[in-house]
Amino acid sequence: MPLTPRTTPLTATDAAHLLRRTSFGATEAQIRALVGQTPQAAAAALLVFPTTTLDTPFKPAEAVAPYAAIKLFQAAWLREMVLTPYPLRERLALMWSNHFVIGTDKVKNLSALDNYLSVLRGHALSNFTDLALAAVKTPAVMRYLDNDQNKKGKPNENLGRELLELYTAGIGNYSEADVKEGARALTGWTFEGKRGPKDFADPQTFTFNAKQHDGGSKTYLGKTGNFGGDDIVRLAAGHPSTAERVAFKLWRSFVSDAPDAAGQAKLTETYRQSGGDLRQTLQALLSSQEFYASRSSIIRSPTEFVVGALRSAGRTDIDEKTYLNLSGTLARLGQDLLHPPTVKGWDGGREWINDSTLLLRMQVAAAMTLGNQKGKAQTKMADTVPEPSALALLGSEKMPSALAKLGSAQRTYLMLVSPEYQLI
Amino acid sequence: MNRRDFLKLSALAVSVTSGMPGFLARAAATAGGDKTLVVIQLTGGNDGLNTLIPYSNGAYYAARPNIAIGKKDVLNLTADLGMHPSLRALSKFWDAGQLGWLENIGYPNPNRSHFASMAIWHTADPTQAASDGWIGRIAETIGDPFCASNIGNATPLALQAKQFSLPSISSVDSYQLKLPAGLHDPFTTLLNAPRQGEAEYLQAATKQMLLNTAKVQKNLSKYRSGAVYPDSKFAASLQDIARLIAGGNGQRVLYTSLGSFDTHAGQRAEQDDLLRELAEGLAAFQADLDVQGLADKVVVMGFSEFGRRVAENASAGTDHGQGSVMFVLGKSVKGGIHGDSPDLENLADGDIRYKQDFRGVYANALDTWLNLDSKEILGGKFDGPKWLS
Numbered sequence: 001m002p003l004t005p006r007t008t009p010l011t012a013t014d015a016a017h018l019l020r021r022t023s024f025g026a027t028e029a030q031i032r033a034l035v036g037q038t039p040q041a042a043a044a045a046l047l048v049f050p051t052t053t054l055d056t057p058f059k060p061a062e063a064v065a066p067y068a069a070i071k072l073f074q075a076a077w078l079r080e081m082v083l084t085p086y087p088l089r090e091r092l093a094l095m096w097s098n099h100f101v102i103g104t105d106k107v108k109n110l111s112a113l114d115n116y117l118s119v120l121r122g123h124a125l126s127n128f129t130d131l132a133l134a135a136v137k138t139p140a141v142m143r144y145l146d147n148d149q150n151k152k153g154k155p156n157e158n159l160g161r162e163l164l165e166l167y168t169a170g171i172g173n174y175s176e177a178d179v180k181e182g183a184r185a186l187t188g189w190t191f192e193g194k195r196g197p198k199d200f201a202d203p204q205t206f207t208f209n210a211k212q213h214d215g216g217s218k219t220y221l222g223k224t225g226n227f228g229g230d231d232i233v234r235l236a237a238g239h240p241s242t243a244e245r246v247a248f249k250l251w252r253s254f255v256s257d258a259p260d261a262a263g264q265a266k267l268t269e270t271y272r273q274s275g276g277d278l279r280q281t282l283q284a285l286l287s288s289q290e291f292y293a294s295r296s297s298i299i300r301s302p303t304e305f306v307v308g309a310l311r312s313a314g315r316t317d318i319d320e321k322t323y324l325n326l327s328g329t330l331a332r333l334g335q336d337l338l339h340p341p342t343v344k345g346w347d348g349g350r351e352w353i354n355d356s357t358l359l360l361r362m363q364v365a366a367a368m369t370l371g372n373q374k375g376k377a378q379t380k381m382a383d384t385v386p387e388p389s390a391l392a393l394l395g396s397e398k399m400p401s402a403l404a405k406l407g408s409a410q411r412t413y414l415m416l417v418s419p420e421y422q423l424i
Numbered sequence: 425m426n427r428r429d430f431l432k433l434s435a436l437a438v439s440v441t442s443g444m445p446g447f448l449a450r451a452a453a454t455a456g457g458d459k460t461l462v463v464i465q466l467t468g469g470n471d472g473l474n475t476l477i478p479y480s481n482g483a484y485y486a487a488r489p490n491i492a493i494g495k496k497d498v499l500n501l502t503a504d505l506g507m508h509p510s511l512r513a514l515s516k517f518w519d520a521g522q523l524g525w526l527e528n529i530g531y532p533n534p535n536r537s538h539f540a541s542m543a544i545w546h547t548a549d550p551t552q553a554a555s556d557g558w559i560g561r562i563a564e565t566i567g568d569p570f571c572a573s574n575i576g577n578a579t580p581l582a583l584q585a586k587q588f589s590l591p592s593i594s595s596v597d598s599y600q601l602k603l604p605a606g607l608h609d610p611f612t613t614l615l616n617a618p619r620q621g622e623a624e625y626l627q628a629a630t631k632q633m634l635l636n637t638a639k640v641q642k643n644l645s646k647y648r649s650g651a652v653y654p655d656s657k658f659a660a661s662l663q664d665i666a667r668l669i670a671g672g673n674g675q676r677v678l679y680t681s682l683g684s685f686d687t688h689a690g691q692r693a694e695q696d697d698l699l700r701e702l703a704e705g706l707a708a709f710q711a712d713l714d715v716q717g718l719a720d721k722v723v724v725m726g727f728s729e730f731g732r733r734v735a736e737n738a739s740a741g742t743d744h745g746q747g748s749v750m751f752v753l754g755k756s757v758k759g760g761i762h763g764d765s766p767d768l769e770n771l772a773d774g775d776i777r778y779k780q781d782f783r784g785v786y787a788n789a790l791d792t793w794l795n796l797d798s799k800e801i802l803g804g805k806f807d808g809p810k811w812l813s
């Protein structure tokens with residue numbers, strides 16, 4: 001049984017819920033503008049976006065070293081998330097970057113990072129198989145999972161294994177033999193371009209090196225043939241359990257941190273009926289009863305915490321230095337963009353929360369609102385803070401009574417550190 | 425933080441204890457004991473064969489023409505085994521009988537996924553059914569959510585408990601709340617409003633954090649550094665561990681990680697650096713504990729989720745394997761080699777066959793060092809090397 005469409009028009013809190021989950025949050029006015037729309041129309045409007053991004057003041061290619069270039073690249077992405085008219089595109093790119101994981105500890109080439117992010121944006125609403133094919137073929141993935149070292153007769157299993165374990169079918173749905181045969185099929189996939197530490201601004205492009213490819217017969221996930229890389233990515237992406245894993249990712253990202261077998265089964269069915277079409281699946285998900293019934297059940301990631309505060313306050317006046325600082329803050333909160341701790345990515349949910357990250361969230365909130373905080377979270381934002389409403393920050397029409405007698409900046413600060421703001 | 429600030433914080437912390445679960449009330453009474461276990465996680469699958477090297481074994485050199493550690497570089501421990509040269513800082517502990525290597529450690533039906541295998545080590549459950557960690561279960565047995573802490577940014581599964589989350593402390597210095605003036609009362613009122621679901625979880629976590637930070641900051645002044653630590657994040661974490669132990673915060677288990685050991689290509693450069701960081705950090709930590717007069721009270725136990733394949737791959741690296749070495753360090757440790765080395769000519773799918781179950785290693789720490797019932801924590805009785813004296 002697929003997801004159940006919701007038919008009643010959006011109230012203000014429904015609209016706040018939708019924009020918290022799809023747009024990192026929104027201003028009171030942006031929320032009110034959706035009131036009375038059908039859930040279907042509201043979702044459809046969010047799911048139309050171009051691939052072009054805003055002009056950016058950041059010039060990573062002019063950095064003196066790869067480390068600095070990566071910092072600029074991350075800050076540029078953070079700025080895009082805050083300012084873009086298409087925040088769902090960025091939220092989806094962030095989600096897929098936590099699925100087709102790469103890490104800037106190994107991938108330090110700017111064109112590889114840029115291409116990777118463009119692929120995630122451009123295919124965010126494609127068929128999942130097309131997304132997987134495009135993502136796996138990026139120089140970023142080639143480098144991160146060592147497939148440039150995977151040669152005929154000299155396999156390197158890294159990509160072959162993670163393709164099955166993390167990108168598609170998942171543990172328990174393939175054998176060690178599938179890993180080895182998949183690695184053979186992926187031989188010859190590599191990238192062209194300079195690779196030295198000083199070459200971080202030079203272009204890298206995917207290429208197939210036929211001389212290094214093992215063209216022999218392979219048996220993969222129960223099928224036999226002279227498979228190449230495309231074949232096995234298609235087989236893995238089309239594996240029945242891949243549908244469940246994609247549905248799980250979407251559930252975690254848009255519905256709840258808590259497992260819900262029945263809800264996930266419906267989402268899986270919706271995905272299967274669409275033939276793995278991500279736009280159709282998300283259209284159904286974001287206008288479903290299941291989506292609107294599940295409130296305050298996802299713990300905000302550091303990015304959702306920071307970008308949510310800025311978008312809810314309608315902040316468009318932030319300077320480059322502050323974006324760089326905030327990008328570093330994300331790392332200290334546990335989400336260094338494009339550099340998760342492992343190839344599995346961030347687990348999220350309650351794992352975002354511990355004593356240190358709670359303390360740091362409070363410091364960041366203070367720096368963003370009260371402005372004169374000492375310490376590492378200093379962001380030097382403007383002194384005057386537009387006051388976001390309780391609807392914008394907490395998704396509720398009612399301001400907590402404890403805040404009644406405080407000034408605007410203090411109210412905003414305490415809302416940002418409340419348990420309710422940590423949730424979407 | 426001055427004394428007045430601290431008093432204000434303590435008052436805040438006390439004021440938020442109302443409504444805390446009952447286990448907190450029990451904590452003070454049962455969290456006694458003055459021995460600490462420090463667990464070091466080598467993330468990413470450390471290559472055990474290039475850590476404790478079977479340098480008399482021709483099969484080792486045959487399998488690794490490019491990445492084997494040359495005989496002349498090995499730090500000899502016995503006639504057959506020696507340490508990677510990057511571990512030189514640990515040699516003096518070997519000589520003093522305070523460093524133990526546990527050979528051939530693993531578990532049934534080895535899993536070559538980093539995450540599945542790490543989860544098995546974290547939960548002490550090779551069937552992967554358990555959702556809480558073995559250290560989380562220690563905390564629940566003792567009844568104190570502050571009896572175990574991770575030093576790092578994220579709490580590993582090992583420290584997940586059913587009832588509460590154990591602290592992760594990214595750095596002890598930043599582990600304090602400075603609430604802006606005038607917001608003490610509104611914050612307390614806001615925090616104490618009744619909640620449900622995830623909001624209630626976040627509320628409890630925040631209250632617990634207030635208690636934990638107040639306690640640690642109060643005790644920090646008891647520590648004066650007794651060693652110069654190397655300039656690395658790992659060493660800084662070890663120094664924070666020394667500070668927490670010296671502060672007398674009652675923590676029984678402290679946990680930190682070093683990585684990444686996932687050396688699929690160009691292994692030598694990567695692993696060599698990481699092992700040096702490990703050894704030099706640990707040597708400073710042990711020296712510091714000596715100065716603090718705490719060396720008898722602390723033992724270190726290090727593990728990785730799996731070892732690497734015996735044969736190197738074509739990228740001068742190694743792919744995921746099974747079974748590996750563990751190390752233990754401290755004055756109360758029985759130094760030496762515990763267990764037999766792997767048979768490199770009788771492999772399982774290219775990997776060594778494990779001979780000792782890691783749960784037996786945990787059991788010795790639980791029963792002998794922490795004075796807890798290992799059967800209760802591990803869900804069964806496990807025998808293993810007796811690595812504590």
